[in-house]
Amino acid sequence: MRKNGMPITMLTAYDFPTGRACEIHDIDITLVGDSLAQVCLGYDSTTRLTLDEMIHHCRAVSRGSKSPFLVADMPFGSYYAGTDDTVRNAVRMVREGGIEGVKIEGGQEWLETVRKLTSIGIPVMAHVGLTPQRHTSLSGYRVQGKTAPAALEILQNALALQKAGAFSIVLEAIPRLLGMYITQQLDIPTIGIGAGAQTDGQVLVWDDVMSTWNGHKAKFVRQFGDVKGEVESGLREFTTAIRERSFPAELESYGMPEEEWTNFLA
Numbered sequence: 001m002r003k004n005g006m007p008i009t010m011l012t013a014y015d016f017p018t019g020r021a022c023e024i025h026d027i028d029i030t031l032v033g034d035s036l037a038q039v040c041l042g043y044d045s046t047t048r049l050t051l052d053e054m055i056h057h058c059r060a061v062s063r064g065s066k067s068p069f070l071v072a073d074m075p076f077g078s079y080y081a082g083t084d085d086t087v088r089n090a091v092r093m094v095r096e097g098g099i100e101g102v103k104i105e106g107g108q109e110w111l112e113t114v115r116k117l118t119s120i121g122i123p124v125m126a127h128v129g130l131t132p133q134r135h136t137s138l139s140g141y142r143v144q145g146k147t148a149p150a151a152l153e154i155l156q157n158a159l160a161l162q163k164a165g166a167f168s169i170v171l172e173a174i175p176r177l178l179g180m181y182i183t184q185q186l187d188i189p190t191i192g193i194g195a196g197a198q199t200d201g202q203v204l205v206w207d208d209v210m211s212t213w214n215g216h217k218a219k220f221v222r223q224f225g226d227v228k229g230e231v232e233s234g235l236r237e238f239t240t241a242i243r244e245r246s247f248p249a250e251l252e253s254y255g256m257p258e259e260e261w262t263n264f265l266a
């Protein structure tokens with residue numbers, strides 16, 4: 001798709017119905033993002049998500065998804081304790097979770113990991129720029145690479161990750177010129193989120209796209225659907241109808257032969 005100049009669409013999914021929706025509605029890459037920590041599980045950070053929780057959700061998504069390429073985030077901590085441990089965890093995600101590739105956040109520190117996973121047949125998507133698993137050491141969720149040295153570091157990380165075998169890379173919250181430049185310098189597809197319009201593809205979080213997330217709305221988010229509005233009106237009408245006793249109607253309930261009823265009363 002990159003070679004043909006076709007923009008790549010990527011969206012997160014966290015369960016069977018969202019996985020089905022990505023497949024039916026023609027998403028190219030479905031990502032079981034560790035954003036599931038916040039948007040589905042109510043944690044305050046992706047660092048709270050366990051590998052078992054991630055696998056549980058991967059299983060649900062993969063049951064509903066066959067055609068989009070299915071990638072999942074390796075949770076915080078699940079790729080930090082050496083290559084053997086990382087391989088074991090990634091294999092669990094593929095075998096038990098049913099996903100096809102893994103995504104890991106960071107740069108030069110993961111080159112050996114990327115080489116290893118790639119060499120054993122687990123495709124790795126890299127993720128540079130804003131890396132939410134490090135929100136504490138980054139002093140929050142902020143745009144990265146706004147100074148020349150910081151921009152150079154991100155570019156060098158991206159090049160090194162490509163060389164190590166990453167099949168694609170997410171560029172999160174970096175200046176659009178840097179997003180464009182890195183995309184030009186790399187041969188693998190770049191997927192942007194807050195990286196401008198010149199990356200090979202774009203990714204967003206399901207709940208941001210559908211307006212079901214109540215928390216902070218990042219500058220790069222565009223709300224394409226209004227599921228929150230639909231939920232509000234659906235629930236308002238549901239509770240009103242019950243309280244007015246207009247639900248259920250006769251057609252929404254079961255009848256009984258009159259004779260049987262008479263016998264019953266007798």
Ligand code: KIV
Pocket residue numbers: 012031032033034035036073170193203204205
């Ligand atoms: O966890 C996530 O949802 C992500 C994407 C937004 C890139 O990592």
Ligand code: NA
Pocket residue numbers: 033034035073132
């Ligand atoms: Na993520």
